[in-house]
Amino acid sequence: MKEVRTVKLGIIGLGYIGQIHLRNCLKIPNAEVLAVADVSTKALKKAKKDGVKKTFNSYSELLKDSEVEAVIIGLPTHLHLQCSREAAEAGKDIFLEKPMGRNVEEAKEIILAVQRNSVKLMMGYPMRFNEKFGVVKEKIEKGLIGDVESAHATYISTGPFFHRAEGYAPVPVPDWWFNKELTGGGVLVDMGSHIINLMRWYFGEITDIKGLFGHRFNMDFEDSAMCLAKFDSGTVALINVGWFSQGYTCRLDFFGSVKSESAQHSPQNKLVAGIQMLTTGKMQFYQGHFDELRYFLNCIINDLPPSSSGQDGLKDLEAISLAYKNQISLQ
Amino acid sequence: MSIVSLAKIEKSNFKKAIEDSLNLLGYSFDRKIREVVIKPNMCYYWDYSTGQTTDPKFVAALIDILREKTSVSNIALVESDASAMKCKYAFKFLGYEKLFKDSGVRLVNLSEEKSEDVTVTCDGESYDFQVPQIIKNADLRINLPKIKYAMKGIELTCALKNIYGCNPYPLKFKYHPQLGNVIVSLNKVMKFDLCIIDSNIVSGIQPCKLGLVMASKDPVAIDVASAKIAGLNPRKIKYLKLANREGLGSLDFIPKGESLNQFRAVYPKKNLKKKLMSQAYTWVVRLKLAKRLGIG
Numbered sequence: 001m002k003e004v005r006t007v008k009l010g011i012i013g014l015g016y017i018g019q020i021h022l023r024n025c026l027k028i029p030n031a032e033v034l035a036v037a038d039v040s041t042k043a044l045k046k047a048k049k050d051g052v053k054k055t056f057n058s059y060s061e062l063l064k065d066s067e068v069e070a071v072i073i074g075l076p077t078h079l080h081l082q083c084s085r086e087a088a089e090a091g092k093d094i095f096l097e098k099p100m101g102r103n104v105e106e107a108k109e110i111i112l113a114v115q116r117n118s119v120k121l122m123m124g125y126p127m128r129f130n131e132k133f134g135v136v137k138e139k140i141e142k143g144l145i146g147d148v149e150s151a152h153a154t155y156i157s158t159g160p161f162f163h164r165a166e167g168y169a170p171v172p173v174p175d176w177w178f179n180k181e182l183t184g185g186g187v188l189v190d191m192g193s194h195i196i197n198l199m200r201w202y203f204g205e206i207t208d209i210k211g212l213f214g215h216r217f218n219m220d221f222e223d224s225a226m227c228l229a230k231f232d233s234g235t236v237a238l239i240n241v242g243w244f245s246q247g248y249t250c251r252l253d254f255f256g257s258v259k260s261e262s263a264q265h266s267p268q269n270k271l272v273a274g275i276q277m278l279t280t281g282k283m284q285f286y287q288g289h290f291d292e293l294r295y296f297l298n299c300i301i302n303d304l305p306p307s308s309s310g311q312d313g314l315k316d317l318e319a320i321s322l323a324y325k326n327q328i329s330l331q
Numbered sequence: 332m333s334i335v336s337l338a339k340i341e342k343s344n345f346k347k348a349i350e351d352s353l354n355l356l357g358y359s360f361d362r363k364i365r366e367v368v369i370k371p372n373m374c375y376y377w378d379y380s381t382g383q384t385t386d387p388k389f390v391a392a393l394i395d396i397l398r399e400k401t402s403v404s405n406i407a408l409v410e411s412d413a414s415a416m417k418c419k420y421a422f423k424f425l426g427y428e429k430l431f432k433d434s435g436v437r438l439v440n441l442s443e444e445k446s447e448d449v450t451v452t453c454d455g456e457s458y459d460f461q462v463p464q465i466i467k468n469a470d471l472r473i474n475l476p477k478i479k480y481a482m483k484g485i486e487l488t489c490a491l492k493n494i495y496g497c498n499p500y501p502l503k504f505k506y507h508p509q510l511g512n513v514i515v516s517l518n519k520v521m522k523f524d525l526c527i528i529d530s531n532i533v534s535g536i537q538p539c540k541l542g543l544v545m546a547s548k549d550p551v552a553i554d555v556a557s558a559k560i561a562g563l564n565p566r567k568i569k570y571l572k573l574a575n576r577e578g579l580g581s582l583d584f585i586p587k588g589e590s591l592n593q594f595r596a597v598y599p600k601k602n603l604k605k606k607l608m609s610q611a612y613t614w615v616v617r618l619k620l621a622k623r624l625g626i627g
Contacts, residue, residue: 161376170375170415178420217376217424246381 007297010035010068010092011052012059012083014043015174017097017124018074024290025072026050030297037062059083063090070120070300072293073097076174077189078182081106084121088113093120095296099193100313102184104321107314114310122296122306123313125197126288127250129295132263136252137202139261146258148203151237153195154251159187159223159243178219186221188213188320191241196229197308197316198252199239204232205315211323212330216244227323333549333581335556337589340531340542345392349527352546353396355587358525360400360471367403368469369393370523372477372493373410373421382534385475387426389529393473394436407465411441412501418442439465441499453516454573461499462520474523474550478557479534480601485510486568489557490526490550491579494518511570518550518579526553535561535599543594551580559591562600 009031011022018038025031035054036047044055056062063071063086070093073083080101087094094114100107100123114121127133139145160177176182183189188211200206207230214224224242231237250265265285268276273283299306336355340348353359371385379386390408397403408427410418418440422428427438446461466472476493480486494517495503495510506513530543543560547553551574558565565571565582575582 172415173376173420175417217378218426218429219424246377 004030005301006030006032007300008032008034008067008069010037010062010065010071011047011074012037012062012071012087013074013076013079013097014038014040014047015074015076018072019043020286020289021072021074021293022047022050022052024286024293027290028294028297030301031293035062035065035068060086063087063092068092070095070296074124076176076182077102077184078176081109084110085113088117088119088121091117091119093300095122095124095293096313097124098197098313098316099184099189099320100310100317102182102189104314104317106184107310107317111310111314120299120306121310122292122299123197123308123310124289124292125194125308125312126286126292127194127198127265128201128308129288129291130265131287132265133198133252136254136261136263140202140254140256144258145254145256145261148233148235148254148256150255151199151203151235152240152251152253153199153237154240154249155191155195156224156240156242156245157191157248157250158246159190161243180220183221185320185324186213186219186225187223187241187243188225188227188323191243192225192227192239192320192323193316195239195241196227196319197312199229199231199237200312200315200319201308202254203235203237206231206319206322208326209319209323210326210328212328214242214244225323229319229323332583332585333547333552334587335545335547335549335553335584336587337556337591337594338544338546339589340544343531345386345389345529345531345544346395348544349389349393349396349546352527352544352588356546356548358546358548360397362401364401364403364470366405366407366469367397367401367471367473368407368409368466369473369475370409370493370497371427371475372529373416373418373425373496374477374479375413375416376421376424378425379529379532380538382532382538383477383479384425385477385529386531387430389531390427390475391430393475393527394434405437406435407437407439407469409439409441409463409465409497411496411499413496414502414504441465441497442501444499446499449520451516451520453512453519453577456512458513458516460517460520463497463499466497466521471525472521472523474526476526476528477534478528478530478561478598480536480561482507482510485514485570486563487554487558487561487565487571489528489554490523490547491515491518491554491570491574494521494523494550497521511573514570515574515577515579518574519577522579523550524548526550528553528557530560530594533598536601536605537599539597539599541594541597543589547584549580549584551575551582552584555582556584556586556591560595560598562595562598 037056037059072095209229211227213222227239338351374383377383422438481488528545555565
């Protein structure tokens with residue numbers, strides 16, 4: 001029987017997304033989380049309890065560890081460039097959370113660093129690994145929907161203000177979320193990057209995009225955005241993202257010349273999710289996050305170029321930047 | 332016995348409904364008051380549409396009345412930092428900063444204000460708190476709570492609980508093991524003169540439009556009335572009984588104005604499913620299952 005090679009991983013950042021990645025990695029047979037880095041002592045202690053051998057309070061220290069082959073970076077956006085550059089220079093393959101950086105320039109610098117050091121870079125876009133969204137892609141490619149004239153893509157939730165579920169106390173939001181200098185933008189950068197990436201996967205490159213932005217919470221950036229984007233394929237998509245709702249909606253509606261098709265990613269029934277966690281250690285809701293990491297490890301083991309690549313992350317930020325530039329307003 | 336007034340909000344006219352509720356109460360503002368402190372209910376960054384927080388437009392309507400009927404020179408809207416909420420963001424995100432820009436109304440983070448150390452006895456125990464000077468020195472203190480369900484042991488959050496937010500200490504979760512006593516103690520050291528409840532939208536088990544304003548000078552009586560509207564038995568809420576024993580108000584009240592029952596019928600009350608979910612959550616905590624369920 002062929003022995004499965006194990007990839008020794010370092011996880012940088014143990015916030016919300018870092019915890020999900022850690023939990024998933026601990027369940028993937030060919031992943032070994034050798035090290036984690038975070039500024040929170042509590043998070044490091046918890047990781048140690050979960051079986052992680054090495055803990056660091058500085059990612060630079062983790063990157064010096066020659067045993068670590070690849071890193072998963074789940075840091076606040078303003079740290080993506082610096083950390084990715086250091087990781088590339090240390091020869092580590094990189095899985096980087098979206099958005100790639102605060103702006104197009106940062107994304108370009110990350111790509112240069114990765115190319116200079118011949119390491120792999122995969123962007124974290126779990127929606128491309130969502131089973132239902134994959135089925136729709138297959139149908140489009142097989143011509144079952146016809147020419148998709150228009151598409152509505154909606155992704156609306158509480159954003160950083162998430163209230164996990166009834167019965168739980170509110171969770172503090174780290175200050176960097178509310179600082180435009182540190183995030184690069186609002187909901188279009190945070191959630192819009194997911195949807196723009198997904199739409200590009202379906203319909204090719206964006207040829208034009210315009211954005212209408214909302215400010216319900218009076219922040220220094222938008223908390224809702226409706227963008228009209230035209231793609232290479234001729235499809236026009238309405239991208240509707242928002243941080244303003246206690247409800248969670250992640251839904252695609254495609255209107256083709258043959259028929260219409262819809263797909264939805266929904267939170268599970270709490271009881272079912274609880275039973276799944278107890279029995280399998282993971283929840284269906286986060287299956288995309290699990291599968292993207294398995295794919296990343298596969299790319300490392302088999303020396304394959306990952307998708308979504310750094311170029312994808314860059315193109316998503318270029319589209320976002322253009323939408324901010326092409327702002328429209330309604331009276 | 333204390334009076335609790337109930338007035339309907341017609342066509343979103345908050346000002347008229349507040350005036351109606353005060354008239355029913357027989358309350359009139361002292362023309363000479365200069366310094367007023369208003370404590371709206373803020374909870375995390377959820378806006379008024381969730382029923383969790385006082386509508387800034389409701390606060391603005393009250394301020395209009397105050398300016399018409401008194402010679403008030405300083406109005407402060409007060410709140411303090413909490414474990415998961417920072418005042419500077421709450422004032423901004425919930426619309427207070429925008430609405431009261433250039434209005435002369437001060438938005439005050441009590442966690443950054445001068446406070447005095449105070450020791451208070453409640454239920455035979457001694458508690459130490461800090462009382463912000465701005466509250467102590469005000470001529471008039473107005474409490475603008477919301478009617479909400481709360482964690483097990485407390486059940487209801489309304490007028491008495493809203494004063495918990497006047498405690499400048501930010502990491503308030505440390506008080507949770509003895510929350511009822513702490514709420515009563517804080518009300519003993521920070522007595523508010525008037526409670527007006529914005530029940531235009533209430534949270535319940537899901538947000539719902541109730542279109543009600545309630546007013547009373549007695550925080551215990553208005554909480555008892557609120558508990559009834561929310562379908563709770565006030566006699567089973569321990570801290571209300573404690574507040575009564577500690578002399579903060581009456582467990583009985585005389586309703587004036589609209590019938591309480593019509594609002595009780597509409598309030599989105601807890602059903603069996605929600606009660607079971609709440610029980611299940613208690614067991615998740617007790618059995619330390621949160622981590623294994625992926626919610627820890």
